[in-house]
Amino acid sequence: MLSPAEIEKRLLRLLPRVEKPARYVGGELNQVVKPWARIPLRVALAFPDIYEIGMPNLGLAALYELVNQQPEMLAERVYVPWPDMQALMRADELPLFSLETRHALRDFDLVGISLPYESIYTNVLSLLALGGIPLLANARTDEDPLVLAGGHATFNPEPMADFIDAFVIGDGEEALLDVAHCLLEAKRNGAGRAQRLRALAAIDGVYVPALYDVSYHADGRVAAVDPREDGVPQQIHKRVVAVLPPPLTRPLVPNLDTVHNRVAVEIMRGCTRGCRFCHAGMVTRPVRERSVEAIVEAIDAALEATGFGEVGLLSLSSSDYSQALELVRTVAARFGSRRINISLPSLRIESFSVELMQALAGNSRRGGFTLAPEAASERMRAIINKPVATSQLLETAREIFSRGWHTIKLYFMIGHPEETLADVEAIAALCQAVLAEGRRVLGSRAKVHAGISTFVPKPHTPFQWVPCDSLEQITAKQLLLRQRLRERAIKLSWSDPHETMLEAWLARGDRRLGAVVLAAWQAGASFDAWREHFRFDLWQQAFAAAGLAPEFYTHRPRPLEERLPWEHIDAGVSQRFLREDRAWSAAQRLRDDCRERCSACGILPTFKALRAAHPGPGWKCPEVGGGAAATAAAAGAAAAGEPA
């Protein structure tokens, strides 16, 4: 095993030979280096992509600060080396190491991997292999680190279950520390791997796949996912932090240009809108807000500690933050004069959003104004539960152009099985109508960017039973848009349908997909999220080698009574609610924002005790349990819920 000094020596020889060597040296401002030998529990926090992508990840940054605040723990960072560096490391037998102290990945007690989306799964295997950790969880020994994964993609953990010892489902802030404390105790007691896994499975929100057996019907559908022993929960309930912890105030400042070089503050977690396609909106319930005061203080401290020139106020739906106007006014007054660029993404399509941006931006009009109508026909809007009238969109567009923005970016989604070519035509017509509004105000300077993503029916959403469009259908829809939107003032971008297929297989797969991920990686698949590296053929071959049909996962409507591969994971939103919402979608029936009317999605009863223990204004579900009236209102809403 190589010592940090030996690793450093080998690294120095490789650095002049690779592209962007700063990816591999660490040493940035605000990096935390704790004395390795004196810290009993060592955690590596890994992002399965390169430094520039992983470094700005807000979740890992928060966990880094949190773990390093614990006197008995340290956290260090690991990213995936770019292929040029990977090749040199293999040739030189240089193991993947942490940026802070150059310890090999396998020298850590716990390796925590962020899994926000599916197209980085093969990179997890690269991380493990380069780090000297056996790929398969069941091949690891007492000497190997415990491999933990968390993030939105883990709400269906099954495709990665072969490689991960334990998953944290839901909010990670408290759960990661629980896991770390559990391992610390196990280390002190000399507990072996099997004992550690059992202890971890007892932690709320932690899923240890090795303790479950999956059985299948003859046709390949999942029959059951059963705990192997007593004391292992049948259902894993996601973790929720009742109160969002204070935002981080000493973010690292990268020496390289990363995808975001900014102070990012999560102003709110969760979303009350209930768009039926939105995985994040379903799995991050309930809505919890930070106070304006806490946000402004955190920005102030972070700007001083970093010198960043940009602030991002992040959430799933910023205009829904209950103190939105107060927040942007305070932030603009406090930081606007310092040449700090403040961004507020994820705005709703209404004039209030323009007001917010106006208050934030002052006289500066950098970049475009982004809106996400997702659908362009009333019918599709009712199906996906994102009701934005065309007249309202055009009015908002008019206001945006007349207030000085030259470009409006519109995000749409194609590929829902209910969607017809007429619905797709409507997208083109809407883009043209928005451009026409701009031309009326700005003439030929007005521009529209249309970003067309492709729908993937995600687990734990009301669409989890519906199939994906076929490659041919998606291609035909994209072609139609390309033919209809030929103006130079309209820029069109779309996602590669093959990449969408990969996302869909992995999002909707069962445990047998582990063999497919492994075979694809062994054949050379990695960096699948990078267009120039993505190899669809390798995945097709991997499916064939595993004896599985990809269409089984993507192009088959699943009956409501089918046991879904992720049903043992409880996101807090009940199957009953999802079934009802699926039926409402079929009936093109809208559902209200849950701040206005509780739809009894299941969150409140699941986390009743937690909320009672942490009362306060941060949690935005209506109050129930306290008064009979509130409960009755909630129940009534669930039963009646009329279209808006």
Next chain:
Amino acid sequence: MSDPGGTPAQAPVSRYRVRFAKDGPLRWVGHLDLQRVWLHTLRRAEVPLAYSAGFHPHPRLLFAASLPLGFIGRAELLELGLTERLEAGALHQRLRHCAAPGLGIEDVASVEAETPALGRGLSGFDYLVTLDPSSATTLPARIAALLATTTLPRERRRRAYDLRPLIQRLELTAEGGLSMRLSGGVGPTGRPDEVLRALGYEPADATIERRGLCFDAAAATPPSGVAAAAAPVSTPSAAPGPSPSTS
């Protein structure tokens, strides 16, 4: 509402020259990334940088010469335009306190208004190259052979040039390192990695430090206190002080 016309220029009311070192983790960043590192440092230090006008205002930040990625800089030069007049010593303290790891603030001096822009009269660079100790035995012979040539035709970015006249000095140091002064600035630039290749060494195996920037005596940019023409004015012993005016 009318179309906003961007922001007005904030003309600098004062200028300062900063001599700095680029080392440690910053050795591995390129020039554009170094500019961002500097901007972050200046913002942390709350230095009132002047900006250009327009929709995309640029800060008044001028480097004498960019330093290639992988090279260590010992005496790099940067000029700042500020909207306020500060005491140079106080500015030095603020920068030193807020500098990114790897950025060494060696000296700060205010510049008089009539001083020509930084970089004027730049004529060359001093480098110190450290090689694997095992190569030291053959080094003297290789240096002699190289210096005996009259021309070293090379090509960079598909343009032919002669490396030999760009080598102003090339010698062994007492410690076994390689010291060289190469032309650069106004005319073609000699690169130490090219010299290493000409000597038969792989540049990736060497540690290359830029020790100083040299200015022409005629261009009158050496700082006060440095008498010799073509002296490496930014070597650690010399301050990038206010330059005598060209008149």
